[in-house]
Amino acid sequence: xxxxxxIQMPSGTIYNIKDEVARQTLAGAIKVKGTTTTALTDEATxxxxxxxNESYTxxxxxxxxxxxxxYVFDGTKWHEFGDMSGLGSLATKNSASATYTxxxxxxxxxxSVASAGSTTTIHNPTKATVATAVTTAAPGATAxxxxxxxxxxxxxxxxxxxxxxNTGDSITTSDVTVKTGDASYSASAPAFTGTAATITSN
Numbered sequence: 001x002x003x004x005x006x007i008q009m010p011s012g013t014i015y016n017i018k019d020e021v022a023r024q025t026l027a028g029a030i031k032v033k034g035t036t037t038t039a040l041t042d043e044a045t046x047x048x049x050x051x052x053n054e055s056y057t058x059x060x061x062x063x064x065x066x067x068x069x070x071y072v073f074d075g076t077k078w079h080e081f082g083d084m085s086g087l088g089s090l091a092t093k094n095s096a097s098a099t100y101t102x103x104x105x106x107x108x109x110x111x112s113v114a115s116a117g118s119t120t121t122i123h124n125p126t127k128a129t130v131a132t133a134v135t136t137a138a139p140g141a142t143a144x145x146x147x148x149x150x151x152x153x154x155x156x157x158x159x160x161x162x163x164x165x166n167t168g169d170s171i172t173t174s175d176v177t178v179k180t181g182d183a184s185y186s187a188s189a190p191a192f193t194g195t196a197a198t199i200t201s202n
Contacts, residue, residue, distance in 0.1 A: 030072055033058070035065040042080040047073070104194020109187045117183035123173035130170050 008014045033056065038049035048057040049064065058064075060075035070082030090096055135144045150161045 030061050030063045032063045038066070040064070040066045040069075040071050040078050042071075042078070044071075044078045045076060046078065098199050100197065100199055102194055102197065104192055107191045107193070109190050111185055111187045114184045114186045117179055118181040119177050120180050121175050121177055124176040125171045125173050128169070128171055 004017065006014050006016055034051045036049045036051050036056075037053075038046060040046060040049070048055045050056070051064065058073040058078075060073060063070060063072045065071075068084040069080055070084070071078040072081055073079075137144050137147070152159045152161070
């Protein structure tokens with residue numbers, strides 16, 4: 001919605017628009033008149049007072065400052081409604097900031113094994129040389145590797161020998177312990193040590 005505050009007539013004359021409701025509302029508002037050098041206390045009836053070295057007769061809703069205190073006049077008495085005596089310079093600022101870098105050391109946590117975790121034993125094999133097959137060769141044929149003569153002739157005597165074989169593990173083993181689950185760990189909380197410092201704003 002557009003607003004207007006002035007009206008210009010065909011003659012060129014400009015009139016301000018008077019808002020009667022707003023004027024009545026403002027009539028009851030507190031009006032700050034400044035700082036007085038006249039001593040005031042709560043419910044004092046002193047009137048007139050001095051502002052800027054001039055005498056001033058207060059009316060209802062006038063407000064003044066005296067010795068960092070705030071007073072408003074109800075038409076008969078002054079009423080204290082604020083006290084700025086305990087406020088520092090920061091009270092009149094909209095913002096304040098400070099830069100601070102803490103100094104110190106953070107102790108590294110100690111990590112320890114709470115439990116070793118589960119293990120089991122396996123048999124670690126090592127190789128051994130074993131016979132993988134038995135072969136034969138007919139008379140006159142090339143003898144196989146590692147040939148065994150199972151007959152002999154001495155004079156007129158032909159002797160046959162028996163062949164046999166021994167059994168045993170094809171490999172040898174040794175026990176080895178291996179892990180089958182992860183261990184559980186615990187760690188202490190990091191600890192910060194440093195120099196305490198205070199940031200003060202006034």
